[in-house]
Amino acid sequence: MQKAIANSLCFGVYKDSGEQVGFARMITDKATFAYLSDVFISETHRGAGLSKWLIHEIVSHPELQGLRRIVLATSDAHGLYEQYGFKPIANPEIFMQIWQPDVYSLV
Structure with missing residues (x-):
């Protein structure tokens, strides 16, 4: 997790007491693309x-600012993200992935 955070643009939400109550991170090249996670x-x-x-x-x-594409995956907050310009991917068939769900499992 430390490596993921160190290589991301991170955002936090904190109470006046300093307690963290929210978080998000952007994985980005800061030129053309970003992934909200x-x-x-x-x-x-x-x-x-x-x-x-x-x-x-x-x-x-x-x-x-000026990125060509910002993407995210959400199962339940479509309405929230739509308020900020996010839309369903028009052509999801062009996207592919390498999915390794057990990559963090101890061997």
Whole structure:
């Protein structure tokens, strides 16, 4: 996890006390492409607009302006992301992946 965070543009949401209640990271070359990943707001802080604030801050970040494509995968927050310009991929058949679900398993 440390390597993933070290090689990403990370965003956090914190209470005045310093307690972290949200997080997201962008994996990007900062020139053409970015992948939004690991977005969360703690359950006890949901419903207060923090996810909207977080996504707004991410898509407004100076280092992420002018990218050709920003993508993400979500199973349940389509409505949130649509508010910030995200749309279903028009031609998903052109995308491929190498999927290794057990890559982090101890051998």
